[in-house]
Amino acid sequence: xxxxAPQRRALADRLETASARTAYADTxxxxxxxxxLLEEWxxxxxxxxxxxxxxxxxxxxSDGTPLLYLFNMDRESFAQFIQNSDSWTxxxxxxxxxxxxxxxxxxxxxxxxxxxxxxxxxxxxxxAHTYWIGGxxxxxxxxxxxxxxxxxxxxxxxxx
Numbered sequence: 001x002x003x004x005a006p007q008r009r010a011l012a013d014r015l016e017t018a019s020a021r022t023a024y025a026d027t028x029x030x031x032x033x034x035x036x037l038l039e040e041w042x043x044x045x046x047x048x049x050x051x052x053x054x055x056x057x058x059x060x061x062s063d064g065t066p067l068l069y070l071f072n073m074d075r076e077s078f079a080q081f082i083q084n085s086d087s088w089t090x091x092x093x094x095x096x097x098x099x100x101x102x103x104x105x106x107x108x109x110x111x112x113x114x115x116x117x118x119x120x121x122x123x124x125x126x127x128a129h130t131y132w133i134g135g136x137x138x139x140x141x142x143x144x145x146x147x148x149x150x151x152x153x154x155x156x157x158x159x160x
Contacts (some may be wrong), residue, residue, distance in 0.1 A: 025080070025091035032109075033103045035081040035088055042117060043106055047129055048090040050105040051098050070098050094142050108152035109133070130156045 019136050034097050037043045038056050045052065059067040068081040068088075077094025109115070115133055123130040123137055131136070132154040135143055 005133075025093040027093075027097070028089060028091045031081060031088040031090040031099070033106050035079075035090070035099075037106060038068075038102075042114070043109065045117070046105050046109055046153075047102045047119075049149075050102050051156075052098075052157065054098055054102075065135050068079050070102070072096065072098055108150050112150065112153065126159065129159050130154065 030138050035056075035067075038047055044056070047056075051072060053071070053072050054072040057069045057071065059069065061067055071078040072078070073100075075094065075096045077096040077098050078092065079099035080091045080096075081099075082089045082091070092099055110147075113132060119133050121132050123132075132149060134153055
């Protein structure tokens with residue numbers, strides 16, 4: 001979820017063609033999980049599984065205040081983070097509440113003790129790639145079910 005100059009230019013090009021709905025926030029509130037957590041590898045990895053295609057972009061306002069943005073142009077959604085001394089305000093817009101989804105995953109990860117990458121499991125089939133932390137997938141008789149699992153720490157990506 002890190003950004004580079006070419007990624008920022010590509011994002012700027014896509015923003016120019018985005019619909020107007022990505023410019024207006026639907027909600028604004030104090031962030032209960034700091035967005036700077038996404039600067040760490042494992043939280044960034046979990047965020048990418050939760051919101052594939054989302055990009056974290058850093059900026060600075062004219063008065064020097066740090067700004068962070070999450071954009072998902074394919075889903076026409078965004079989250080903007082504004083630092084207020086020791087906390088952050090999050091503004092979200094578009095049909096998908098990006099930060100709400102990512103925050104749920106990060107909170108579940110923290111509640112599980114913030115496990116590292118060695119706890120991530122992967123199950124690959126011709127139909128999907130499934131990632132999870134904790135729990136176990138049991139398959140019998142062609143049916144699969146999860147036991148001792150937190151759904152917020154499981155992500156399935158269908159193979160197209």
